[in-house]
Amino acid sequence: MIGLLVGFLLSLNDIISFGLVKKYNLKQLGVTIGLIIPMILYSFQIPLFSYGLKATSMVILNITWNLLSNVLVTLMGLFYFKEKVSGLKTVAILLAFSSLILFSVDTYVSNK
Numbered sequence: 001m002i003g004l005l006v007g008f009l010l011s012l013n014d015i016i017s018f019g020l021v022k023k024y025n026l027k028q029l030g031v032t033i034g035l036i037i038p039m040i041l042y043s044f045q046i047p048l049f050s051y052g053l054k055a056t057s058m059v060i061l062n063i064t065w066n067l068l069s070n071v072l073v074t075l076m077g078l079f080y081f082k083e084k085v086s087g088l089k090t091v092a093i094l095l096a097f098s099s100l101i102l103f104s105v106d107t108y109v110s111n112k
Contacts, residue, residue, distance in 0.1 A: 003056025007064030010048055014069040015076055017041050022081060067100045 017038035024034020052061045074093055077083040085093065 003052055003061050004064055006048060006052030006055065007061055007068055010045060010052070010065040011068035011072055013041055013045060013048070015072050018073055019076055019080070022077075063103060067096065067103060070096050071100055 020029060020034055020038045023029045024031070028034075049061065049065075071093075074096070078085065
C-alpha cells in the first residue's frame with residue numbers, strides 16, 4: 001500500500017511539474033514559476049523514490065509511478081490543455097488505462 005501511495009505522490013509531482021512547464025511554453029508563466037519551481041519540485045523525486053523502495057520493490061514502484069503519471073498527465077493534456085488525440089493514440093491511451101486497472105487488480109489479489 002505504501003508503494004502505491006509513493007507512486008501516486010511521484011506522479012502527482014509529475015503532473016504539477018509538467019503542467020507548469022506546459023504553461024511556461026504557452027507563455028502563460030514566467031521562468032521562475034514555469035521552469036525553476038518545477039526543477040525544485042522534481043528534485044524531490046529521488047528521495048521520494050528511495051523512501052518507496054523501503055516499502056516495495058523497484059519494479060512495483062516504478063510501474064506504479066509510470067502508469068499513474070502517464071494516465072494523469074494524459075488526462076491533464078486532454079481536459080485541461082484541450083489537446084487533441086486521434087487514431088491509434090486513443091487506443092494506446094485506453095490500453096494504458098487497462099494496464100493500470102490490471103496492475104491494481106493483480107496487486108489487490110496478490111495481497112490477499
